[in-house]
Amino acid sequence: MEDVQTFRRELKENLVDWLQLMDKTADDIKDEEPLFKEGLGLDSLDAVEIVIMMQRKYGIPQSAVENKREIFATFASLADFIMANRTK
Amino acid sequence: MNGGNDTLSASRGNKWGIGFFRLLLKCGGFGFAVWFSRIVAWFYARFDRKAFAVSEEYLKLRFPEDAGNRRKMRRHFHKLLCELAKNLLISYRMGSGDKLPLEEEGVEYLPPADGSGVVVVFAHFDCWQAAMELMNLKSDRVINIMARPDRNGNFDKFLALHDRRDFNVISTDGFSGGLIEASAALERGEVVIVMGDRPVPGTAEIEADYLSGKIRLPLSPWMLAARSEVPAIPVFAELMEKPRRIVVTYCRPITFKAAAGRRIRPDDLKEGVAEYVKELEEAAMRQPYRVFRFGDEPAARNGGGNSGK
Numbered sequence: 001m002e003d004v005q006t007f008r009r010e011l012k013e014n015l016v017d018w019l020q021l022m023d024k025t026a027d028d029i030k031d032e033e034p035l036f037k038e039g040l041g042l043d044s045l046d047a048v049e050i051v052i053m054m055q056r057k058y059g060i061p062q063s064a065v066e067n068k069r070e071i072f073a074t075f076a077s078l079a080d081f082i083m084a085n086r087t088k
Numbered sequence: 089m090n091g092g093n094d095t096l097s098a099s100r101g102n103k104w105g106i107g108f109f110r111l112l113l114k115c116g117g118f119g120f121a122v123w124f125s126r127i128v129a130w131f132y133a134r135f136d137r138k139a140f141a142v143s144e145e146y147l148k149l150r151f152p153e154d155a156g157n158r159r160k161m162r163r164h165f166h167k168l169l170c171e172l173a174k175n176l177l178i179s180y181r182m183g184s185g186d187k188l189p190l191e192e193e194g195v196e197y198l199p200p201a202d203g204s205g206v207v208v209v210f211a212h213f214d215c216w217q218a219a220m221e222l223m224n225l226k227s228d229r230v231i232n233i234m235a236r237p238d239r240n241g242n243f244d245k246f247l248a249l250h251d252r253r254d255f256n257v258i259s260t261d262g263f264s265g266g267l268i269e270a271s272a273a274l275e276r277g278e279v280v281i282v283m284g285d286r287p288v289p290g291t292a293e294i295e296a297d298y299l300s301g302k303i304r305l306p307l308s309p310w311m312l313a314a315r316s317e318v319p320a321i322p323v324f325a326e327l328m329e330k331p332r333r334i335v336v337t338y339c340r341p342i343t344f345k346a347a348a349g350r351r352i353r354p355d356d357l358k359e360g361v362a363e364y365v366k367e368l369e370e371a372a373m374r375q376p377y378r379v380f381r382f383g384d385e386p387a388a389r390n391g392g393g394n395s396g397k
Contacts, residue, residue, distance in 0.1 A: 019351050036263075045292050045311055047264035048271050049351045052315055056349075062272040069263035 008079045018053045019046055031076040040075070047072060059087035109177065118177065125173035133166035140165055145383035150376050152300040164377070171377045175215055178327065182221045189331070190222040194338035197321055201229040205274030206341075207313040207320040209284035209364065213371050214378040219325030219336050220255075220281075230278040232256045234266050234308075236288070255281075265291060267308060274316040282309045284322065285368060285381050294354050296365045299372060303365065310357040310364075314344035320360065322367045326375065339367050 012026035019042070033039035036047070050072070054060040064085060065071055071081045112121040132139055140162070147164050154160040182188065199206050210216050220233075233255045258266040258273070258280070265288070270280045287293040287306040294307050313320035319341035326335050342360040347353070372379050 018349070020353075043292060044263075044265035044267050045307065046351075048267045048311070048315055051268050051271060062268070062275050066269055066272045072263065 004079075004083070007083055008075075011079050011082065012075070014053065014057060015050070018057075019049055029075050031079075032074050034074060035072055035078065050078070054082060057088065058082050058085075060085050109180065113177065113180065118181065121177050122174050125177065126170050129166055129169035129173055132169055133162050139169075142382040143168060146372075146379055146381055149299040149301045149303075150372055150379070167377045168379075171214075171375075172380055175218075175327075175378070175380070178215055179218045179221075182218045187222060188218065188327075189333040190219070190336060191333060192223065192336045192338070194340075197319075197338045197341050199319065201277075203277065205277050205316060205318045206279055207274065207309055207316075207318060208279055208281045208338075209309050209320050209322045210281060211285040211322070211324065211368060211371065212283065212380040212382075213285075213324055213326075213368075214375060214380075215327045215334055216325045218327075219323075219334055222334065223325075223336050230256065230273070230276070231281065232258050232270065232273045232278055233281040234258045234260050234270055234283075236260050260288065265308065267312065270312055271316055274312065274318050280312065282306075282312070284309045284320075284364060294357065294361055296358075296361050298365050299369055303368070305361060305364070307354065307357065310342075310344065310360055311352050313342070314347070314352045314357060314360075317344075317346050319343050320364075322364055324367070324371055326378075 008031065009026060012029045015021070015029065016024055016026055021040075024040070029040060036042045042050075051062055051065055054065065055062055060082065065081075071077055109121060109125070112124055116124070143165050144161065147161055147168070148155040151161070151164055154164065178188070210220075231254060235257050236259070256273075258269045260266045262269075270282070273280050283306070285303075285305060287304055292307040292311075293304045294310070295302050295304050297303075309320055320343075321341050322339040324337050324339070326337070327333075328335050340363075342363050344352075344356060344360050347356055
């Protein structure tokens with residue numbers, strides 16, 4: 001069983017890389033901080049990018065995240081969802 | 089569907105105004121209502137400073153030679169208001185069941201129903217709302233429309249936009265501005281309709297050369313098309329006379345190169361956006377008083393929007 005901390009670290013690095021967060025590193029992403037508006041300060045276009053990243057890197061179909069804003073509340077909620085639903 | 093917090097048509101379409109035009113149509117018919125609306129438009133052109141201010145941005149770009157002449161600008165503004173009023177009356181008639189004939193040109197550009205999804209990009213031009221009542225879009229597939237709930241409930245009824253039962257409405261008020269739902273719809277091979285010529289305040293924008301100056305456009309239609317690897321098809325609806333009918337033109341598809349393994353950047357979209365702006369310019373040159381893209385008031389312009397990353 002994959003270690004949660006290891007997966008979260010990998011996911012943070014993937015987010016920084018995919019979203020091209022020039023002024024951020026994986027260490028800057030806090031587990032319980034909001035992802036959007038405050039905290040990491042992502043916007044709606046980033047939300048789509050995250051969904052595409054989830055599909056391409058973790059095999060999670062887009063239909064699985066439609067209308068489920070709670071997944072995107074914090075980094076921790078996003079990581080938990082991906083861990084539970086990944087097929088890659 | 090109306091972009092911005094206080095668009096010209098939404099804020100002026102109050103209960104009494106709409107009731108008055110309904111009465112005009114009922115008592116005097118369409119021709120009389122159009123004629124009378126010109127008088128009403130004159131008063132707005134003369135005295136409504138706010139309305140004039142939000143129209144000036146476009147009118148100055150379209151008529152730069154008159155930009156310094158207040159009297160000429162108000163004349164242009166009056167003509168624009170007359171066309172807007174006529175447009176609203178036509179939309180109301182359509183909503184009441186009095187449909188105009190519709191012709192669709194360029195339908196061959198739409199992908200087949202069992203093919204990829206497609207982003208259909210509308211502009212605030214001429215009778216776009218009336219066209220939505222009628223257009224077919226080869227509707228053997230699911231059609232989604234990204235729209236903001238209209239704050240002026242009476243105006244919403246007046247236009248009867250939401251009487252279209254076969255459209256799913258993706259609310260842009262929700263989380264992600266409806267983009268996640270739109271992306272999922274495109275993946276399923278569905279149609280997503282979005283307005284391409286006016287950004288919602290606070291959302292990502294891209295700037296492009298337009299007429300004699302610049303225009304700010306929403307990033308989301310192009311980003312959706314690029315990210316989902318589907319074409320974006322600009323659509324223009326125009327009212328033609330003799331015989332009176334609506335002609336919906338689907339333009340050549342705009343496609344984007346996929347960005348593998350990284351987010352889409354505004355630079356990836358510039359070429360496609362420029363193609364769209366060309367279509368907007370041609371529409372403005374063809375029918376200058378039927379461009380109903382109203383800007384923000386000057387005070388609001390300084391604080392709104394953010395550039396795409």
